Amino acid sequence: MESLKYLLFLGCTIPYRVSNYEVSTRKVLKRLGVELYEMPEYNCCGLPMDSLDHELMLTLSARNICVAEREGLNILTLCNGCFGALNKTNKMLKENKGTEKVMKQMKDEGFDFKGTIKVKHLIHVLAQDVGYENIKKNLKKPLNKLRVAQHTGCHILRPTEQIGQEDPENPTILKELIKLTEAQIINYKNETDCCANPIIGLNEEIPFQIAKEKLSNIKAVDAHTLVTVCPFCHIMYDSNQSRIERAFNEKFGIAVLHYPQLLGLSMGFTPEELGINELRVNPRFLKYTLSFE
């Protein structure tokens, strides 16, 4: 087993908009014996700059990887976007594929890329490093009345050639992690469809339409909650849900949990301790499934 020490890479969107994802992550990882260290001097992962200049994205990303190498620890991300960008850049640098200019820039900033660290997403750390058995030992409260749908997202799965952790057409890691809590996994139509959040600053009509379809598909199978592992997916379905309801004159009322919030409930933390009270869509289901107020 790898030692359970990581640099927490928060990125920009989590501290800006969804700090309850961070709060709940820190709570559950501490309980599981994972040690988190603050990522020093980090910058944006680079992904939002990819459409401006691909080289800029790679360089910003490489700088973060070099900072982590200096600390001698693997990176743990909570955001699919940060994971995708950092993991891809790390792989490209290790293979030295078209990254000569990026390497030179790093040297100019006093960094020396060595290829010594890995980039991992929270669900990979939980499933592979902590392990299902270890997680199970820490769970007190079976959530067996809860009907849970999941949305794994895109940048944690694709492109397969760069990630290759699981089948993007049928991802199972998040489902396995949900099953540990004894919640019922509720399958729904088109589970792997994108949340479409990345273009919402430029066009709302299409992302709203795409998100509406997902929320309708989830409502159709009577799930209590949708679980996500990315701040962008979460914002799309939670923060924007009331606007989507207004746009289509349709009521969904589907509360969206960050995975560590679900896990935390099963560990016996209160909803407040996990920042569940900060969700936009009221998780009414907690009352009758877990007898929480």
Place this chain on the structure above:
Amino acid sequence: MKNKTEPKFKYELSKIAGAENIMLCFQCGTCTADCPISRYSEFYRPRRIARLVQLGYKEELLSDNRLWLCTTCFACVDHCPQNVEPASIVRALRNLAIKEKRQIPHVTKELAFTLLKTGYIYRIPELRLKQREQKGLPQLPKTNLSDIANIFKTLGITDVLENTKIFEKVEK
């Protein structure tokens, strides 16, 4: 299509990282069948974009802001039987449109300047920083801003940001 085509455009684009395989597209349309945006946009269809590149419709492509409709779900990259990487072709087209100072989304420009000034793409408000304290979260690290400034300088980003026409919204 009003403008003259530039038949050599495909060679120009294929020199950009990610767009190397544009010539291999044989128009099967798998990308478009699997693209969430293509269901709602007539312009944004990866197969169509690949063909326009092959035929040399440079002006039409680089002046059309609907290139920014791609959500980067990468379904097209995974499913293309020819390894064309349609999403990377679209990225290359966006990069080129900006490099040639034709057009840039206002939001991208704002994020880039905030990144240059703070290391983050958003200016995290004081209230949020205070809330972090109240929640017992550690302070956010400050990045080395001179590194970011050097990176922007080497790549000529600031010049491009200051001298490229912005657009606000994209119609489907």
